[in-house]
Amino acid sequence: MKRTKRQPNKPTPGFAIRLTDQTDLGIAVLIAEYQAAYEPISPVSTIAEAREIAQQDLRHRMRRLEAGEELSCPAIYRVWARGLGGCYAVAAEFDPSHL
Numbered sequence: 001m002k003r004t005k006r007q008p009n010k011p012t013p014g015f016a017i018r019l020t021d022q023t024d025l026g027i028a029v030l031i032a033e034y035q036a037a038y039e040p041i042s043p044v045s046t047i048a049e050a051r052e053i054a055q056q057d058l059r060h061r062m063r064r065l066e067a068g069e070e071l072s073c074p075a076i077y078r079v080w081a082r083g084l085g086g087c088y089a090v091a092a093e094f095d096p097s098h099l
Contacts, residue, residue, distance in 0.1 A: 077094040
């Protein structure tokens with residue numbers, strides 16, 4: 001058997017495998033977190049889907065702000081999914097300034 005120098009993919013902390021944009025998370029939840037509160041946005045099944053929904057949510061919030069409404073924009077979007085031992089862990093984070 002030929003040896004290679006390739007290192008195996010390390011698992012994502014809190015999960016048994018390395019999570020990618022297309023990894024099936026089962027039932028995960030996208031949460032918008034503020035300084036002192038949080039708001040569930042949507043159930044998601046992949047990180048890519050969560051990113052797309054976070055982008056849509058942020059665009060919708062920006063339109064409402066431009067229309068003169070007073071509302072808070074999240075400090076961060078987080079995807080929570082069931083990880084090792086059945087405990088929920090953060091599977092991904094999205095900074096609104098980079099969406």
